[in-house]
Amino acid sequence: MAITLVDIASPAGLKKYRDTDLAEVKVAVDGTSGTMHSIVIDNSANAAAASFVKLWNLTSGSVTVGTTVPDWIFLIPAATKRTIVFHDGAAYGTGLTAACLTTAGTAGTTGPTSDVVVEIIFET
Secondary structure (H helix, E strand, C coil), X not given: CCEEEEECCCCCCCEEEEECCCCCCCEEEECCCEXXXXXXXXXXXXXXXXXXXXXXXXXXHHCCCCCCCCCEEEEECCCCEEEEEEEEEEEECCCEEEEEECCCCCCCCCCCCCCXXXXXXXXX
């Protein structure tokens, strides 16, 4: 797993979170309130299985994968790359935590077999 966080220069005031292998282990994208503007999810490496990127409006310490109800779930079909744009932004008030699983809904603790690359553009 390689995670990077890049500040996008002024005047935008945005940040880009990038994880080259988002999996079942929860990760802290942001530890404060903010607004998501877009998400790029690349599930190309998983040729036979869909992946579900789950996001919580909570700090990572408050999330138990498989038990805590996600605020957003994005289905990415097998061998697919998708870009989701929030034209008016998607606000979160506490923090932003992410995980990628093979099961829809709240349940499930198994990550995809191959790497899922996720990039989130947000501002705090």
